[in-house]
Amino acid sequence: MITRRKAAGLTALVSTGLLATAACSGTTAPSQGGTSGGSASATKGGTLYYLTKRPAEHLDPQRIYIGRDLANMNRLVYRDLVSLPISTDLKEGTTPVPDLATDTGTSTEGGKVWSFTLRDGVKWQDGKDITCEDLKYGFSRGFAVDVLTGGPNYALAYLDVPQKNGLPVYNGPYKKAGQAEFDKAVTCEGKKITYRFNKPWVDFPLAIASLRFAAPYRADQDKGDQSNYAIFSDGPYKIEGTWKKGVGGTFVRNTNWDPKTDSDKVRKALPDKIVFIEGLTNEIISQRLIADSGNDKFAVTDRRIPAALFSQVTGNPAVQSRATLVDAPFIDYVLPNFNRMKDLKVRQALAMATDQNAYITAQGGDKFGKPAKSIVSPALIGYKDNPNFTAPPDGDPAAAKKLLQEAGVAMPSPLRYTYNGGTSEVDNAAAGMKAAWDKAGFTVTLDPLTDTYYDVIQNPANNKSDVVWGGWGADWPSQATVLPPLFDARINLTEKSNGQDYGNYKSDAANKLIDEAATKPDVQSAATVYNQLDDQLGKDVAYIPLVVQKFYLLRGSGVTNYLQTPASNSYPELGAIGVSSK
Amino acid sequence: MFAFVVRRVLVGFIMLFVMSLVTYLLFFAAPTDPARFTCGKNCTPELVEQNRKALGYDKPVLVQYVDFVKGVFTGREYPDDPEVAKTAPQTVVHCPAPCLGYSPLMSQNVTSLLASKLPVTASLAIMAFIFWMVLGVSGGVVAALNRGRFLDRALVGTALVFYAFPTFFIGLWLYIYVAIKWQLTPVPVYTPLTQDPAAWLAGLFLPSLTLALIFIASYVRITRAFVLETLGEDYLRTAQAKGLEKRKILTKHTMRASLTPITTVAGIDLGVLLAGAIITETVFNYDGLGKLAVQAATTFDLPTMVGIVILSAFFIITANIIVDVLYAYIDPRVKYS
């Protein structure tokens, strides 16, 4: 739902406001064929272990922005008005169901106003009822962006409060400024909460379900930044003791959670205890799960099996049966720099010559991902292959060369490819692509950057790259969180930065389609317009898709009911999972 | 002697301040923008600017440093905003003196952060110390007493081999083979001593052994060298000429003379280790000062970095002072100048 606003600054960020890094922080994602692991039927009890590497940066609901944590916390401790159900079906899995609310919300004024009614009997971990004020307070915290940093900022662009210098006048509940305006935009009437937005937000329920920014929060528990790892639960579990960043924490049952107010389709709450262990390397996690001994029998992980260990998995049927391979929410692609590659035919030649398979093979082959047919993930609502990318997965150098000749450029045509380097796999992938492009008549200079990748490519003064690498995961299963954020020049291109539009793409035709999609009354009809937008982008070669990433994950033999769902962002689905008794 | 210690302590304090200042200067001399790291996923220049203000990084470096030093003596509040103190006092962090800062990336004040990590590092350091003193020193003594024979060559050769292996390789190898594949020990996990002494000990075994191996290697060699040097001393010949039993010559005369320099070297090594064993803690996922240091450095967490620098320096300075005093007690020829 993107406006015509030209404002740079937070608005820009917010309405697009998505993930610049490919590594993590995707949200809803489809799982194609998430298996149901474990032969034992749903068993209650036992302790589940979650082995992971990257420390959770935030466990404050208004600040969580990593896909793993968004999904896990929804299932364990942070209920929302609506949530995504446990389902591996793409359609069912991306349709919100009521959670704290009585239904999936009612919208009026074409999607500008949304109302939800709180269910009866939902309580916090200390037994107090969850109130509308708690919902309002939680929502308000998202505006204190200078204290509660790091979270999604959509509410700042959508909420119907006055703006100044690209930011809302309301700066959160810790300051007095703009409180009256906020109180007009978010209102409570008994158990009914109403949100007023300044433009239609048809996928607001999807946003609530995928991110945690609308989760209720108890004002008396709020200590600002110090609450970063303080978990006050309304879900089936609560934290035992404290969470230690870099170490992890243990969740035990919350006796004040009433399963009758919840749904088996969202939270089965089978294990008695869930222990998170952070800081382990991929290598160690995989070795432990392969060995499958002791407590590791009841362990799952979000970390992919390193390529070096593939043979230990595929070569051993007992281990192989505990490994699953599902589509991940992340798409990798490259972007031609429209400030330099101005000739359409040359861009088309580049697209034709791109060797997706080389990129994939260097990073793990079919366990790493599959060739992508669009920058939109196949799991998003209304997905369609982009018909403009006709090259085979290996690329077609001959056809590309022909295009270059038609373009009349001198061959070999120099090309500078800037990418986020640092590991041998990524460098090998780049080398593979260079080989294919060189065959087609380009001469490629590889430009790997390490720490300062985004600082460099977001800077418009960086006028040396012809092609840059990018990776994206949608914040919720709508194309609205992919195409406009990445390709709407009006909200991205400023003097100081190109936002997420690293290719400096600018198109009136595209912008028209973006605006049109924003007017559609529901997600499905908007999706049709986004398909047209994608087609336009493909015609312009605004991007060249590379891979739909996959997750190749192991689990212990004592884990039951193992699924990977869109709700869980293709990580282990903690809403369904259980452990066997031995 | 008292004057000597007092002087050293005062100099030590000055060094701590100098080091913290240098850390500040180095931090801001780095090309990367530290405010980026609290900014999160979608970082625009405006957000970065806002965060920079919130972190206090927009003030001149020396002003920030002075605020830091003031805070050490008087304590500080985060955020330092009188409006918030009135409207939302529960969100204000009180950092009592000595306040080493508040880390927004760890959401904790630095002193309590360091205090929570210290026991892990201290446990590792002490266990490793015991390992290397027992194995390294006795290995060196045995090697020296069997100089030239097979045992000597075997010990020195083995020591050299371990010396050549990098810590992360040994650690990872031990973890994967000893703990996971062969299951000779349980998966190493840190359990606080106060919680379960047996588990504390068991969990420390592999990582402290890893940490100790390089020290064992070097201590075998230096102990051997010290003992050999002592064996060539004239006063041993005198002791023999007096008719002393071999065992007495070894323990009273030889060991006392050769081991005293070793204990002083060991004291300093222990002091350095207390500052954190970065690689070992990372490989075994032990949440100590070393791991914290890596985290702080890669996320540009200035308050934590300064805290760690000061704490490490403190350990090293203290170890040096103690060792110097100890040496004077042990060797009567040493005088304080």
Add this chain to the structure above:
Amino acid sequence: MTTTVSEQTPSGSPPSTPLLSVRDLRVRFPTEDGIVKAVDGLSFELQQGEILGIVGESGSGKSVTSQAIMGLYRGTRAEINGMITLDGVDLLTLRDEELRKRRGEDIAMIFQDPLSALHPYYTVGNQIMEAYCVHHDVPKQAAREKTIEMLERVGIPSPAKRIDQYPHEFSGGMRQRAMIAMALINNPRLIIADEPTTALDVTVQAQILELLVSLQQEFNSSIIIITHDLGVVAEMANDILVMYAGRAVERGSADALFYAPEHPYTWGLLSSMPRMDRLRLERLKPIRGNPPSLISPPSGCTFHPRCDYRDDARLGCSRIVPEFDASSPHPVRCLIDPDDRKTIFETDIRPSL
């Protein structure tokens, strides 16, 4: 330093058994370069109450001899052959433990550099008491008293205070006195003093030597004093043994050796001594050449390369090893005819001394 020969008369006719008897002692050290023959056939005797001076340059084997007598080469790679009898008991065949008991009690040694010979970490008193307690099972207090007594006896002032001081707190002379106290505290029959004054000032040297002589008289112990300095043995020794390249080359009473030496090496030693009581008319006359290699010593007479009087053709100095008759009163290991030797001494050597 004046070379006054000791006024002491040698002890008269030898008693029935000598205290120490060394017969054909050979000490070899295997090294990477070859076998070092440090002592190559040494024989001498020492009576109770006598002072024997062993003289020679570095590498002559004098210190090795003394350490072999003490058995300090046990457990090392040195090969020792021959016989060393103390009071009729062959020390070389004794068990380790037995030999250890004799060390410090029957034979004691005084070393050259007392600063390095004393343990820096223990007090002087501690080390002396240790020497006493090894051989006497007495309470600490008794040992302490004995030590103080001994310190006083060797001339150390305020012994009760000094006993608790460390070696580095003593002056050089005091340290050597303390070492002497340590050596004598068990009243040993034989004292071996290995270059006891080399590390000391000239003025202190005299005091130490005087001390040694007076103690020897008091306890009637025998002393072997090893030195390269002829002046030292002139003061104290009854007999003097000259060693060269691991062998004895001349032995005689102090008188005989100073007034009637017969070996060219001894001549050389005497000639090379600076004299304070004469005008310096010419340069010092060192012995020409270098000390021999102990791994491959010269054939025949080991001194022959440096000897001014050798006569290969007539005497065969480079082929024949001259004999040394240990039982004679003044044996000389030389092929030159004894009368010729005396003549040479009278005509060539004596005038320039």
